[in-house]
Amino acid sequence: MEGIERNQNSGKEMIGRIIQSKRVLEAREKALAGIAFTKEELIMLLDIDPESDEAEELGAAAGEVARKYTGGKARLWGAIGVDYRPCDMNCDFCSLGKKWGIVKEEKEVTLEEMIRQVRYYVENEFHYILLRTTEFYSPERLGEIVKNIRKEVPGEYELGCNIGELDSDKAEYLYQCGARIAYHCLRLREGQDTRFEISDRIRTLDVIRDSKMKLGFWVEPVGPEHTNKEIAEKILQTLEYCTDVCGVMARVPVEGTPLGNYAQISEKRLAQITAILRLACGDKATEICTHPASELAVRYGANVITLETGAIPRDADFVEEYWEGLHVGQAREWLDRNGYQVKS
Numbered sequence: 001m002e003g004i005e006r007n008q009n010s011g012k013e014m015i016g017r018i019i020q021s022k023r024v025l026e027a028r029e030k031a032l033a034g035i036a037f038t039k040e041e042l043i044m045l046l047d048i049d050p051e052s053d054e055a056e057e058l059g060a061a062a063g064e065v066a067r068k069y070t071g072g073k074a075r076l077w078g079a080i081g082v083d084y085r086p087c088d089m090n091c092d093f094c095s096l097g098k099k100w101g102i103v104k105e106e107k108e109v110t111l112e113e114m115i116r117q118v119r120y121y122v123e124n125e126f127h128y129i130l131l132r133t134t135e136f137y138s139p140e141r142l143g144e145i146v147k148n149i150r151k152e153v154p155g156e157y158e159l160g161c162n163i164g165e166l167d168s169d170k171a172e173y174l175y176q177c178g179a180r181i182a183y184h185c186l187r188l189r190e191g192q193d194t195r196f197e198i199s200d201r202i203r204t205l206d207v208i209r210d211s212k213m214k215l216g217f218w219v220e221p222v223g224p225e226h227t228n229k230e231i232a233e234k235i236l237q238t239l240e241y242c243t244d245v246c247g248v249m250a251r252v253p254v255e256g257t258p259l260g261n262y263a264q265i266s267e268k269r270l271a272q273i274t275a276i277l278r279l280a281c282g283d284k285a286t287e288i289c290t291h292p293a294s295e296l297a298v299r300y301g302a303n304v305i306t307l308e309t310g311a312i313p314r315d316a317d318f319v320e321e322y323w324e325g326l327h328v329g330q331a332r333e334w335l336d337r338n339g340y341q342v343k344s
């Protein structure tokens with residue numbers, strides 16, 4: 001704890017000396033006081049050049065706010081992509097979209113493998129463990145998997161799901177099986193880059209919010225095509241849903257998908273958006289993830305890091321190891337160097 005306090009103090013001193021930007025100073029004050037941001041204020045922060053010194057100041061301010069509200073507590077989030085299977089929803093950014101013909105050979109992670117992976121995550125102090133499926137995976141089947149995992153791997157970890165649309169009965173069923181969190185969001189350009197009805201996504205979000213499970217909602221999938229206004233609105237929506245864990249995720253261009261030729265946002269831009277989400281959340285949501293993770297994003301306010309394996313919408317192949325080679329040692333090193341302690 002002493003280490004954390006020392007870090008907090010040195011952060012304040014650094015902030016006092018280096019912040020020149022009026023808009024960053026004002027944002028820092030608001031976030032530390034837990035005051036809500038307007039859309040215009042968020043747009044103004046998103047306008048900052050991610051390569052500039054001002055972005056560094058923004059990141060330092062968000063890092064300070066993160067230390068205040070997290071108390072130096074970090075979480076690890078492990079995801080398992082259960083089914084590598086063509087999905088009829090054909091989202092324009094997703095490698096699993098049936099129309100893009102990327103998935104040649106279907107695969108599904110076996111229950112034994114999921115249990116082995118969850119055990120590994122639990123032994124390594126992961127707090128959140130999510131089973132992610134394509135849209136039409138059977139909730140009953142997923143519930144059975146959750147039950148089996150709970151039986152085989154005891155612990156206080158938050159096991160959860162990222163599945164298709166849910167009604168309240170299915171959400172309650174998943175909870176009774178042992179699920180404690182569900183990931184769901186209204187994505188950027190939902191209904192335009194995806195084939196979903198916005199109202200269906202919102203209905204599921206409402207169901208999860210009103211269920212016994214926690215809700216994970218990310219600002220995603222962010223690409224250079226999105227305007228600052230769109231991103232600001234998504235940040236405000238994150239707050240509106242009182243999400244328990246939130247984050248920012250980049251759109252990763254997968255060759256062969258309709259958005260495969262669009263660039264990916266830079267690490268600095270992703271870290272900048274993470275910093276703005278951190279400031280905007282203030283004392284409302286303390287657990288903030290950035291994906292793909294980087295040490296810069298941790299410095300700019302992220303305290304949740306994700307490792308994922310299996311079927312991944314951001315990858316053309318079924319991933320046997322961990323996506324992009326990130327491993328738990330690296331994630332811990334980044335968190336440790338930035339004054340965080342992982343709590344399971």
Ligand code: SF4
Nearest residue numbers: 087089090091094135
């Ligand atoms: S993002 Fe989800 S719903 Fe969309 S195509 Fe991929 S698996 Fe299906």
